Amino acid sequence: MTERANNQLFDAYFTARDMREVFCDQGRVQAMLDFEAALARAEARVGLIPQTAVAPIEAACQAGLYDFSALGEAIATAGNSAIPLVKALGKQIAGNHAEAERYVHLGATSQDVMDSGLVLQLRKALELIESDLAQLGAILAAQAKRYAATPLAGRTWLQHATPVTLGMKIAGWLGAVTRSRQRLQELKPRLLVLQFGGASGTLAALGDQALPIAQALAEELHLALPDQPWHTQRDRLVEFGAVLGLIAGSLGKFGRDISLLMQTEASEVFEPAAPGKGGSSTMPHKRNPVGAAVLIGAATRVPGLLSTLFSAMPQEHERSLGLWHAEWETLPEICCLVSGSLKQALLVAEGLEVDAERMARNLDLTQGLVLAEAVSIVLAQKVGRDTAHHLLEQCCKRAVAEHRHLRAVLGDEPQVTAQLSDAELDRLLDPAHYLGQAQTWVERALAEHFALTA
Numbered sequence: 001m002t003e004r005a006n007n008q009l010f011d012a013y014f015t016a017r018d019m020r021e022v023f024c025d026q027g028r029v030q031a032m033l034d035f036e037a038a039l040a041r042a043e044a045r046v047g048l049i050p051q052t053a054v055a056p057i058e059a060a061c062q063a064g065l066y067d068f069s070a071l072g073e074a075i076a077t078a079g080n081s082a083i084p085l086v087k088a089l090g091k092q093i094a095g096n097h098a099e100a101e102r103y104v105h106l107g108a109t110s111q112d113v114m115d116s117g118l119v120l121q122l123r124k125a126l127e128l129i130e131s132d133l134a135q136l137g138a139i140l141a142a143q144a145k146r147y148a149a150t151p152l153a154g155r156t157w158l159q160h161a162t163p164v165t166l167g168m169k170i171a172g173w174l175g176a177v178t179r180s181r182q183r184l185q186e187l188k189p190r191l192l193v194l195q196f197g198g199a200s201g202t203l204a205a206l207g208d209q210a211l212p213i214a215q216a217l218a219e220e221l222h223l224a225l226p227d228q229p230w231h232t233q234r235d236r237l238v239e240f241g242a243v244l245g246l247i248a249g250s251l252g253k254f255g256r257d258i259s260l261l262m263q264t265e266a267s268e269v270f271e272p273a274a275p276g277k278g279g280s281s282t283m284p285h286k287r288n289p290v291g292a293a294v295l296i297g298a299a300t301r302v303p304g305l306l307s308t309l310f311s312a313m314p315q316e317h318e319r320s321l322g323l324w325h326a327e328w329e330t331l332p333e334i335c336c337l338v339s340g341s342l343k344q345a346l347l348v349a350e351g352l353e354v355d356a357e358r359m360a361r362n363l364d365l366t367q368g369l370v371l372a373e374a375v376s377i378v379l380a381q382k383v384g385r386d387t388a389h390h391l392l393e394q395c396c397k398r399a400v401a402e403h404r405h406l407r408a409v410l411g412d413e414p415q416v417t418a419q420l421s422d423a424e425l426d427r428l429l430d431p432a433h434y435l436g437q438a439q440t441w442v443e444r445a446l447a448e449h450f451a452l453t454a
Contacts (some may be wrong), residue, residue: 014294016132019339022124023332025068031117032085033061035221039108042216046209049103056097057104060089080325082110107198107206107213111231111319115195118331119223122240123192125335126184132342133181133247134453139349140174141449143167148442151431152268152359153370155260160370163363163431166269166354168438169257171445176250178449183243191240194218197229200318232315234327241331244338245306251341252299255292258348262289268359272351291344298341305334363431368406372396374434375410375425382419391415 011020021027040057043049066088074084086105094101105113148167153160196214197203203210218225230236261269271291308330312323363370372392380388395416399409407429410416420428427433 014297014340015336016128016339016343019125019128019336022121022128023336025072026063027121027124028081028117029066029068029071029085030063031120032082032113033063033089034120035108035113035116036086036089036105037061038220039105039217040103041220042213043103043106045216046212048206048209048213049106053097053100053103056093056100057089059096060092065092080110080114082113086110086113107203107210108196109199111324112196112198112229114328115231116221116223118237119192119195120221121332122237122335123223125339126188126191126240128339129244129247129335129342130181130184132339132346133177133184136342136346136349137174137177137181137449137453139346140170140177141446143349143352144170144174144442144445147354148439149432149435150354150356150359151363151435153363153365158260160363160366162370162373163434165435165438165442166356166359167442171442173250173254173257174449175445176253178445178452180243180247180250181452183246187239187243189224191236192223193226193230193236194221194223195230197231201229201231203229231318232320232324234309234313234315234324237327237331238309238313241306241309241334244334245302248299248302248334248338248341251295251338251345254345254348255289255295255299255341259289259292259296262287262292266358266362268355268362270353270355271348272353291348294344295341295348298337302334302337305330305337309334360431367399367404368429369396369399371429371431371434372406374428375406375416375420378424378428379416379419383415 008020011017037058040049040054044051044054066085071081071084071088074087075081078084090101090104093104144167146167147170148165150166151163152166152169154162154164194214194217196217198205198210203214206213215225258269258271260266262271270287271289273287308326312320312326312330315323372395376388376392379391382388383391391413395409395413396406398404399406402409407425410420410425410429411422416425
């Protein structure tokens with residue numbers, strides 16, 4: 001059967017192929033059919049339907065048997081995807097086994113099919129995201145360790161501050177990845193649950209067999225059975241979307257840092273080079289951060305989609321009009337955007353190109369001013385905080401006005417040389433000796449990562 005044509009010109013850039021396969025028409029339909037097949041098995045297990053009906057129903061629960069274009073047209077009239085699919089399923093079964101057709105979809109409602117099918121898709125999506133996050137964490141951990149002692153200028157308000165290390169910066173990215181992995185683990189028991197409530201959530205059509213069937217159905221689908229159906233309680237899905245939003249934002253932070261470090265004026269860290277990557281249609285010299293663009297783009301788009309999920313939470317009574325419908329493409333699109341962002345982050349992190357010499361030169365752009373705090377702190381212990389601060393402030397102004405290195409100015413200042421020797425000044429104005437706890441932060445981020453991985 002044919003699948004409706006999609007305009008996916010940008011998919012290879014913004015979305016991982018394996019994630020798009022989860023949420024393509026084939027993936028959506030198959031997930032709903034998996035629910036129907038499992039329902040038949042569950043109802044046969046408890047004796048509600050004959051065992052002979054199961055095989056014909058299962059045989060018809062293959063997405064390739066259905067015309068997605070026809071289903072799409074029918075959805076416009078039916079109002080959801082389950083209604084025309086169940087009708088088509090019934091016709092497919094009736095053509096081969098009329099007796100089995102009467103047992104299709106027994107006791108379920110359209111939203112049971114769609115929501116449980118969605119959860120099955122989300123389980124696959126979650127596996128893909130967790131795998132990529134674990135791989136990204138491992139790469140960042142190795143890079144953080146590698147560059148733990150490599151100094152570069154810390155930047156606050158986009159201006160040079162005191163020195164940090166590249167490893168410390170990478171450890172910050174790693175910590176965010178680790179926390180996202182923890183959040184995903186924590187939400188799994190709440191997210192991966194069955195939706196099965198029937199017409200109004202009471203399963204009245206199944207009588208006394210309702211709970212045994214629900215339990216059997218959950219087991220067939222390898223999902224947990226929740227305390228009650230959740231037709232209009234959407235917090236499970238929104239929580240997952242919110243965590244994906246955090247992942248997108250953290251990856252956006254990674255992309256933003258990389259793009260800034262790649263700027264011509266900095267040129268300290270680069271995405272990996274590849275033929276045809278990051279070029280310009282007119283400027284042969286360009287090396288654009290095309291991977292970082294995806295990370296920043298996803299971080300920009302996902303919050304708007306997430307707001308749709310939050311806006312759709314106050315759903316009416318036992319079944320929603322319009323708010324539920326607003327979710328159908330929203331959460332899958334968030335999954336797809338995060339998947340694309342993760343794939344690009346993996347490429348960037350793995351092939352990170354670092355120019356440590358340029359970092360050292362950039363640290364000296366202010367001719368020692370970024371280390372004025374280091375001198376002031378030590379001098380304060382000898383002459384008092386206010387005096388030391390004022391003295392260093394005047395020396396910094398003089399260094400700027402005279403276009404001289406701060407070390408030279410301090411060496412000419414009697415109030416400084418009376419307290420600090422040449423050796424002490426040389427040490428204080430060496431970035432490698434003013435890195436504080438940068439190494440410790442790297443070690444702690446690595447410990448947290450490996451604790452989760454163990």
